[in-house]
Amino acid sequence: MTPAIRNSSIIPQPRGNRAAKAAYFFILLCSVLLYLLGIVNCTRSQIAFAIAVHCLIAQSWHFMVYLCEFFEEIAHVHTRYNGDYLKAFQASVSSRNTFFMIFTAIFCYILYKEEPLPVMINVVLLFLCNFLCRCFGLQNATQAVISEITEKKKLNVAQGLAWSYYVGYLKFVLPALKHLVKKFNEENNNLLRFPETLKLYILMPLSCKIYNDLHEEDENITFMKEIPPFQLDRAGIRGRVFKNNVYRILDDEHRPHYCIVEYATPLASLYEMSNIATAGFSKQDRMEQAKLFYRTLKDILESALECHNTFRLVIYDDCPNTEDIPEHLLSQIILKHLNQQHSEEYDLEFRTLRSQ
16 A cells, blocks of 8 residues: 555544535435425415524524624723724634625514414424525534634644644743853853843744844844854754854843844744735734744743743734834843843842842
């Protein structure tokens, strides 16, 4: 048996349209049952009224479910939809469902005086109408529902990238960082002597746009030196080298500050995916996935004991539609994190001394 044949029995193929074919079969079955139950003896207006009522019931139920989803999305309107309530509503409620519901409601009002059909005919019509709504795509899951399912089941692109980033890189580099910085300080006059500089600052721009040199994004950031490399036999590569860089960051008064900085490289994959049409990945999807990447990576690292107190995640909004972006946005953000980390380290040391 050739490898190609073996793979075909292991790798699942894309799902087809058998579910749709089954729905059409049940529509045909319901039509036969209606004929046997004597629906041909009913008037056309009776039949039209009954179909409209059952469609209205089916779609009204789904509309109420959509509204429940919308109330959940309201709580996330600023973080997921940039404060746009209309986008949150569109993500939660199917417009096709809403228009069809309104249309059937008007139709029911016009034919309201029609006599009801026998119970069994109504039951079969109820199934028929639900199958018809499904075939016309009136009961499809909304964007909000799909997002909720993929997040809860951890099926998002961002979650896979975050785990890959951790198990393939951070899991090895972060635990060795303090030892490597100690060696670096011995050779560079204790340049990284403050506690807040003993961490890896991981940059996460929401645009996912990553520069090869930080100086390209911000002139106040300049490459200084490499810390001693970390080597590890990994994935068939003997002595694979992992490097981190020290950057000099100037504040508003041109005073230098030093820290270890790098981008979260998996964000580059999100950026490239949004620029490839076949990926079906919009800019809105990219931003949502970038936020989810940050949240997932934060949870992973905070639960990893070997990475404790070795990193700082720096997420910032550099999207083009953001108004009044400072000229030296990145350097200001990094300095803000350095100062905040310094305050946290000082407070922790103070509390420790008091407890002693």
